[in-house]
Amino acid sequence: MEKLIRIFFFISIVSLFLASCSNDKDDKGKNFIKIIESTENGISENSVFSYHENQIISADNSKEKIDYTYDNGLITKIIKYNKQTQLSVTLVYIYLQGKLIKVTSSQNYVIYYTHNTDGTVLYEKYKIDSQNQEHKAYHGTLFFKNENLVKDERVFDNKDENVSSSSRTSFEYDTYNNPYFSILGYDKLLDLSVSISKNNVVLTVVESTLMVNDETITSANIYKATFKYDADDYPTEQVSEASIGNPNYSKIQYLY
Numbered sequence: 001m002e003k004l005i006r007i008f009f010f011i012s013i014v015s016l017f018l019a020s021c022s023n024d025k026d027d028k029g030k031n032f033i034k035i036i037e038s039t040e041n042g043i044s045e046n047s048v049f050s051y052h053e054n055q056i057i058s059a060d061n062s063k064e065k066i067d068y069t070y071d072n073g074l075i076t077k078i079i080k081y082n083k084q085t086q087l088s089v090t091l092v093y094i095y096l097q098g099k100l101i102k103v104t105s106s107q108n109y110v111i112y113y114t115h116n117t118d119g120t121v122l123y124e125k126y127k128i129d130s131q132n133q134e135h136k137a138y139h140g141t142l143f144f145k146n147e148n149l150v151k152d153e154r155v156f157d158n159k160d161e162n163v164s165s166s167s168r169t170s171f172e173y174d175t176y177n178n179p180y181f182s183i184l185g186y187d188k189l190l191d192l193s194v195s196i197s198k199n200n201v202v203l204t205v206v207e208s209t210l211m212v213n214d215e216t217i218t219s220a221n222i223y224k225a226t227f228k229y230d231a232d233d234y235p236t237e238q239v240s241e242a243s244i245g246n247p248n249y250s251k252i253q254y255l256y
Contacts, residue, residue, distance in 0.1 A: 029177065031049065031256070032179050032255060032256050033048065033051075033255060033256060034254075035252055036255070038253075040248070040249040047061040053184075055184045055185070056184075056186070063084060064082055064083060065081045065083065073184055074095055088106075089105065089106050090106040091104070092105075093188075093189065103191050108127060108129075109127050109128060109137070110134065111125045119143075120143055120144070121190060122141055122142075123139065124138075138155060146199075147198035148173050149193065149197050151171070154167045162212065167206060169207075172202055173199035173201055176233045176234070177232070179254055181196070181198050200238070202224065202225050203224055204222070204223040204224075205220060205223075206220065223240065224240070225238055226238075234256065237251065237252070238254070239251050
């Protein structure tokens with residue numbers, strides 16, 4: 001009897017250990033180490049990614065290198081270095097209670113975010129002139145559902161009172177894992193649009209409205225994407241199809 005108890009105890013400990021390892025894997029997800037982007041005319045670009053655990057350190061290809069800085073699990077700075085022009089762009093992220101409230105760019109703009117109790121996020125983008133004065137470029141609202149960005153409504157702040165323009169972008173998703181979502185802190189970067197979502201975008205509809213005096217002009221563009229997945233429900237291939245408003249074809253391969 002004592003022997004059976006010891007065997008049962010051993011099996012229980014092993015089971016708990018395996019379950020713990022499985023949960024850790026699910027929590028962290030898995031990160032791609034390389035992506036291959038190619039176009040219809042055969043041009044391709046390879047990007048290599050480096051990590052410390054599930055924190056992204058850098059992304060590097062023949063044209064650009066991107067470096068990431070963390071503080072307490074949040075991405076606080078992104079530096080993009082253009083290898084062709086040898087110029088760099090710096091983005092600084094500021095948070096309040098773990099939520100993004102401000103993005104400042106070295107390209108002379110700033111974005112402010114306000115988080116509502118209903119889960120929507122208001123944003124305002126300002127351009128900064130040579131006198132360091134801010135001028136509103138546009139403002140809008142982000143809508144989320146099931147950890148996915150499902151709609152972005154935007155109004156452009158034109159100086160001409162007789163002209164107004166706005167846009168509404170809607171997104172539809174699959175039920176599989178967006179590989180960027182596994183990167184620690186990436187889901188907080190509201191300026192990166194659908195990259196922060198839990199799942200992968202399969203359909204994007206962009207509706208634009210332009211009002212000039214009493215005349216209204218509307219247009220709509222549709223963008224589609226299809227995916228192939230691995231056994232862990234992560235994409236191995238993404239194809240952006242030629243469709244209405246999007247004549248270009250592109251393919252992205254993910255290597256983990």
